[in-house]
Amino acid sequence: MAPVTRFAPSPTGFLHIGGARTALFNYLFARHHGGVFRLRIEDTDKQRSTPEAIDAILAGLRWLGLDWDEEVVFQSARAERHREVALALLKAGKAYRCYATPEELTQMRERARAEGRPPGYDGRWRDRDPAEAPAGVQPVIRFKAPREGEQAIDDLVQGKVTVANRQLDDMIILRSDGSPTYMHSVVVDDHDMDITHVIRGDDHLTNAFRQRQLYDAMGWPVPVFAHIPLIHGADGAKMSKRHGALAIGAYRDEGYLPEALRNYLLRLGWGHGDEEIISDEQAVEWFDVADVGKNPARFDFVKLDSLNAHYLRGRDDESIVALLAARRTARGEGGFSDTQSKRLLAGMASLKQRAKRMDDLESASSVYLAEMPITYNEQAVKLLTADALGHLAGLRALLEASGWEREELEATTRQFAEEIADPPLKLGKVAQPLRAAITGSKVSPPIFEVMEILGRNSCLERLDFCLNGQVFSK
């Protein structure tokens, strides 16, 4: 039977990096086995769920290229079904009404802790006569969990994990207001959605034991579990929403490519020999949850950067210019003029080789976007000494008559430096001030390439701007 996986985020926050990886693994597992990958939004907490978060999750998934199959299931829409199952459990004597107050509950927890017992509900209403129910208290429905024996799950990642039933208390399946709890809804939904493989974060491992009890009580087949280790921050602590894990949109905004993020996330906790750069096709072909390691990995931006740089270099120039334009319009700045796009396109091959992220690329591309008067940074100004300006003046005369292909520009400059200047200069002695004068910076793509792309008029204009003493160092 083809597996059915699901990604089930709760829209109480945005899609963060850990969730993205969980989604990736579910996606890859389904695709690898020719199965189905479904999406369920767990929005049962009405207080904390927001439509913005839902949109962000869907957008994040789409951006990452993790397309799900079939309709999105909203858990909130299924509350009636969850209630029905809870009531059936109650009727079958596998659940019971509990009238314990929140105060009693905290007391129980504290006492259990003090006595070295597992904290939790003590089962005081488990076998009590409902006739003793206090008046005016709306009860919750608790699952009558087995007290003897143990629960075992054969986790695809964690292996066989066992827990004694006495560690598990009688969980609430229906709140006093009649709404179903997460623990209960998940089981009902996973069953109803025919989920065969539950791949999720390791923080759910202990939930799996309680959920297993529920499956058994209902007589439902238990899905295969795979609890993947969490992603930790650089400090080794859990990378949760509250510890500032970045929303997936932030990665996009900072200029990461979805393919780079996918590759990075895939390699976090999973490997395939010495392979580092893994295409989507290879990922689908090679991935198996069973190969996911058990130890949590730390998130490393530097490695992500290098992967991103790799994929950036591999992108075709047109798509990068389009991306650049999209970033601009997203900021409300309007697109590029024809001249600008033409220049960017011409210079992109060199530009992309020098960037790690889209935001790097963006600032580097200002050479081709800036209008006169361009700004000169401190280091550029420092290069434009009186001597240097003297050389540039000499060079300018030759440039006037020079062809404007990059090779010709280099030949002209070399000729000036090595033959005309007195005493002769090394090419760099002229090329560096030239770069500063043309680009306003000490670093740039190859200067003759920049000049060719910028064109004769722009270059001469910038050169004159410097030569006229509008830029000089003290």
Added chain:
RNA sequence: GUCCCCAUCGUCUAGAGGCCUAGGACGCCAGCCUUUCACGUUGGUAACACGGGUUCGAAUCCCGUUGGGGACGCCA
């Protein structure tokens, strides 16, 4: 506190008893290339947490210690 899980270079990992003098990648350092920066390229730095077993032989198996992480809500 109770329970569960984990442990190879700084980081991500390869490694399923001899192939390991522990491999790759990122980072870092140095050389080469070079008009700058980058790319590329060559070389280098750097790890089996510790202690006991088992075995002819252990990074790999077992036990313990230490260290780390996670779960214990009428949140999901």
